[in-house]
Amino acid sequence: MKIGYLGPEASFTHHAVKGAFSDEEHVPYTTIPDCLEGLITAQIDRAVVPLENALEGSVPITVDYLYHDADVHITAELVSPIQQHLMVHPENESRWEDVGRILSHSHAIAQCHKYLYYRFRGRALETSTSTAAAAKYVSEHPEENSAAIGNSLAAHTYGLKIVEHNIHDYHFNHTRFVVLSRNPILDELRLExxxxxxxxxxxxxxxxxxxxxxxxxxxxxxxxxxxxxxxxxxxxxxxxxxxxxxxxxxxxxxxxxxxxxxxxxxxxxxxxxxxxxxxxxxxxx
Amino acid sequence: MKIGYLGPEASFTHHAVKGAFSDEEHVPYTTIPDCLEGLITAQIDRAVVPLENALEGSVPITVDYLYHDADVHITAELVSPIQQHLMVHPENESRWEDVGRILSHSHAIAQCHKYLYYRFRGRALETSTSTAAAAKYVSEHPEENSAAIGNSLAAHTYGLKIVEHNIHDYHFNHTRFVVLSRNPILDELRLExxxxxxxxxxxxxxxxxxxxxxxxxxxxxxxxxxxxxxxxxxxxxxxxxxxxxxxxxxxxxxxxxxxxxxxxxxxxxxxxxxxxxxxxxxxxx
Incomplete structure (x- = not known):
């Protein structure tokens, strides 16, 4: 089965897809409408997109597209805790507290606002198009001693070292993803x-x-x-x-x-x- | 009066601030929590942030911050139509239909999904951290013949030429911004x-x-x-x-x-x- 998701690779949606559909083929899409169009035109068998309190995607875009455009059906909901970690290039592990600047998606920076305020006040914060893009940049620029905020999949994918775990401000915060199909079926997954x-x-x-x-x-x-x-x-x-x-x-x-x-x-x-x-x-x- | 807003300059929030508070000083912030903290610590007199169906910001972040953290008050609501335009460097005005790639915030690209699908199918779409950042990039790279999607303020700020107006898919789509203050007052603005x-x-x-x-x-x-x-x-x-x-x-x-x-x-x-x-x-x- 082909599972389309809101990318890029190592995004929070990708993380949920890996947890729910570990044995299937995963196909990243740039935007939520692209992913839903991929489903409607049968390029993929399921589309997984964020519905509520998401990082990379906007709730309104998913909901409005489902209402106005897409004749698709929810087959399962995936609920994932939002866990943000601070990660650096392995070469910089010993000097991560002297990090020059911190990169992430603007929503991830906002979710770690208090941590950044008390721990790294005055340090340069730079926004990227996704948490995965921030991790990729940090992995390619060890000479800069910069850090990224993102999930454990991004650290793993780009070979970064997590130096502080769970730096997000609210610990009961979750993202809801929906699994969509062209037919009204019920997906039974091997999960709680x-x-x-x-x-x-x-x-x-x-x-x-x-x-x-x-x-x-x-x-x-x-x-x-x-x-x-x-x-x-x-x-x-x-x-x-x-x-x-x-x-x-x-x-x-x-x-x-x-x-x-x-x-x-x-x-x-x-x-x-x-x-x-x-x-x-x-x-x- | 100092009016803080979710930046960067030429963002949709900035556009609303210019319309509502044309004679006041405007101060951009990188994230919604930063902007609200600026208000609470009296760096600014008003904070303007998106509340619903926004491009640059997330609704949940604003709502949750107001509920959990900020003891601030809504003094006015600004409703702005979302109007997305296609813009290029003036040097490329005559050959805009041959544009190599199109840049914008992922939500703006999603909002123009149908236009891009029917008009520029297969052309490279690249996400940026904001519509304003896309416009800035296009203004600095005339040799590339790339285009940005954004608002008229971004075109004006970065000296770009709008070659197609109103390319967004839904024409009754609006963004709601709230004006916030430390005190429960009523802002009377010179607007309808x-x-x-x-x-x-x-x-x-x-x-x-x-x-x-x-x-x-x-x-x-x-x-x-x-x-x-x-x-x-x-x-x-x-x-x-x-x-x-x-x-x-x-x-x-x-x-x-x-x-x-x-x-x-x-x-x-x-x-x-x-x-x-x-x-x-x-x-x-």
């Missing part, structure tokens, strides 16, 4: 999994009444269906028109969730089922 | 504005019952208070714990919204008022 869940995209009736959303949630609430996520997104048909992404903590096979969807459609809502799937945890090495 | 709104951060009671969120929304719904945005975010105290960002289309001075907040607190919710402010539209030139 939690209960199934179902992701819906709901567009409210066009009359923008206060309480419309409240009525939508009633359909879930009285059935005791728990929602683990709800998010409004602009419809791009003008300001003030929204659709909602709702995660229900139940498989689509349950009779209750089908009843809720029927009720929403009777209320004038449009409901798109993005997938019914399992959530898997990726362990960082 | 819509009605006031109030942004709340609500943490649900710790018992994770189905229907908790529904009960929260009831407090707004029976008062006919319209919500223009709702989004759940992980609390970072473990998976499955969420807080909600809710935009209410009314000033905090209204008696109804205060009643709703009192009711939420009586239900065991924690409510933080991030600001009561006006939304202003930035017009791109």
């Amino acid at each position: 999994s939690e209960a199934e869940k179902t992701t819906l995209m709901v567009t409210l009736p066009s009359d923008d009444r206060p309480g419309n959303l409240h009525q939508v949630l009633s359909a879930f609430s009285w059935r005791q269906l728990n929602l683990s996520k709800i998010e409004s997104r602009p419809l791009k048909t003008g300001l003030g028109n929204y659709f909602f992404i709702i995660d229900v903590e139940q498989s689509f096979e349950g009779v209750l969730i089908k009843g809720a969807i029927d009720e929403l459609e009777a209320l004038g809502c449009t409901v798109k089922v993005l997938g019914s799937y399992k959530k898997y945890s990726i362990v960082q090495k | 504005s819509e009605a006031e709104k109030t942004t709340l951060m609500v943490t649900l009671p710790s018992d994770d019952r189905p229907g908790n969120l529904h009960q929260v929304l009831s407090a707004f719904s029976w008062r006919q208070l319209n919500l223009s945005k709702i989004e759940s975010r992980p609390l970072k105290t473990g998976l499955g714990n969420y807080f909600f960002i809710i935009d209410v289309e009314q000033s905090f001075e209204g008696v109804l919204i205060k009643g709703a907040i009192d009711e939420l607190e009586a239900l065991g919710c924690t409510v933080k008022v991030l600001g009561s402010y006006k939304k202003y539209s930035i017009v791109q030139k």
